Amino acid sequence: MQDTYILTLSCPDRKGIVHAISGFLLERGGNIEEAAQFNDSDTGLFFMRVQFRCEQIGADELRAQLQTLTAPFDMKWQLHARTQPMRCVIMVSREGHCLNDLLFRWKSGLLSVDIRAIISNHRDFYQLAASYNVPFHHVPMSKSDKAQTEARQMEIVESEGAELVVLARYMQILSDDMCRKLSGRAINIHHSFLPSFKGAKPYYQAHDRGVKLIGATAHYVTAELDEGPIIEQDVARVDHTHTVEDLTAAGRDTESQVLARAVKWHSEHRVLLNGHKTVVFK
Structure with missing residues (x-):
């Protein structure tokens, strides 16, 4: 559980968001345990929550690499440790x-x-x-x-x-x-x-x-x-x-x-x- 994280994000909806997130995690040995998404057709916004395990790299490095991934999508995102109350x-x-x-x-x-x-x-x-x-x-x-x-x-x-x-x-x-x-x-x-x-x-x-x-x-x-x-x-x-x-x-x-x-x-x-x-x- 100490290597389990929760990623939440929102951004303007477009093709390839889920693929980009799942591919990013796969490349780093991440295993998705739970995922949910919602496309608000009224506002054109996309929302997603992903819970995943990742043992290869730590939280700080994940955040740094996520910054590079999310910037082109204009994402608002947060990464949390699952075990941190x-x-x-x-x-x-x-x-x-x-x-x-x-x-x-x-x-x-x-x-x-x-x-x-x-x-x-x-x-x-x-x-x-x-x-x-x-x-x-x-x-x-x-x-x-x-x-x-x-x-x-x-x-x-x-x-x-x-x-x-x-x-x-x-x-x-x-x-x-x-x-x-x-x-x-x-x-x-x-x-x-x-x-x-x-x-x-x-x-x-x-x-x-x-x-x-x-x-x-x-x-x-x-x-x-x-x-x-x-x-x-x-x-x-x-x-x-x-x-x-x-x-x-x-x-x-x-x-x-x-x-x-x-x-x-x-x-x-x-x-x-x-x-x-x-x-x-x-």
């Missing part, structure tokens, strides 16, 4: 079901992440963090010092070398500046089936509309509230007898599962950005 920081407020689920899956070996820290604007989950031996940072939030608070949060994220920040029901709106700093590496779970019921209290909005399905959406964080590229969604069936509290309780399991799948796919480099959408190689 993704460093992750979780942010949470006072709803702990998603946090608890992620911690359990991580310790059970179900997620390819390394949870380095938990950041919260409340103290509620410091004991839960301690039970998993994860550093807990209480960073209170107030409107008067939001910039200072976010600076402290980013200091923790950067000091841990976090490649992924998960907003596991972190109920604060990030500033445009912080969204830009975390672009492409922050996932939020919204307790609604977006684009319906954006913003605050979506279960109240759903109950008021008498919905028959409630849902959850995991998406990348952008400056536009609840507008980021969607990674995963799911729903649960409800009916007219359900109160707001019933909807909230039913939604918790859906939220946890949707967020866990999004984190898993992102950490396995299965999610590629495609403008305001995503390509997900499951």
Whole structure:
């Protein structure tokens, strides 16, 4: 496994891309274990994810040689070591079901992440963090010092070398500046089936509309509230007898599962950005 890599790429579609990649790997003794590709006819872009073994040359040399291969195709690409878990920081407020689920899956070996820290604007989950031996940072939030608070949060994220920040029901709106700093590496779970019921209290909005399905959406964080590229969604069936509290309780399991799948796919480099959408190689 130490010689296993994941290559992800996107570029304008043209003939010969798959042949070029597979030929490049064959010439270097590479063995493709998994491959997926997608041609977006609307944008003319090509996306690909390849997992392969290569024992003849190391990662640095592979990257150098890939640069020569990919330049003529105008490719955006990344090469990752398969065995390297993704460093992750979780942010949470006072709803702990998603946090608890992620911690359990991580310790059970179900997620390819390394949870380095938990950041919260409340103290509620410091004991839960301690039970998993994860550093807990209480960073209170107030409107008067939001910039200072976010600076402290980013200091923790950067000091841990976090490649992924998960907003596991972190109920604060990030500033445009912080969204830009975390672009492409922050996932939020919204307790609604977006684009319906954006913003605050979506279960109240759903109950008021008498919905028959409630849902959850995991998406990348952008400056536009609840507008980021969607990674995963799911729903649960409800009916007219359900109160707001019933909807909230039913939604918790859906939220946890949707967020866990999004984190898993992102950490396995299965999610590629495609403008305001995503390509997900499951």
